[in-house]
Amino acid sequence: MWLLYAVLSAVFAALTSILAKVGIDGVNSNLAAAIRTVVVVVMSWGIVFLTNAQKGITEISRKSWIFLILSGLATGASWLCYYRALQMGQASKVVPIDKMSVVITLVLAFVFLHEEFTARSLTGCVLIGAGTLIMVI
16 A cells, blocks of 8 residues: 555655646745645645544654654755745756655665665665766756
């Protein structure tokens, strides 16, 4: 099931890039990111209440709160930078560079989460890096 959600995530991320590029025309990129964020917040809380998941909020540990907040800050910084880059550059060049996050995530997962880094992972990272370079040159 995780694979289905991962594929849907990629499809929605692609739609996000195209819709955002059209939507930010003539709009301050920070304002555009803030509008997007409000929509995401409303949608997320709607799903929480629709699935009755709000009851779990009291069970969240202090450690989880800290890391979820830090993750939210990183997401906000990412979105602000992404929208600014998308407003200034071509989507076909900005998006591949943004997706270099895959390579960075693999390295960080290896260093901090002690996840396995195999020859396959290394090959994938090199291919993603090379592919990104080819697309943006």
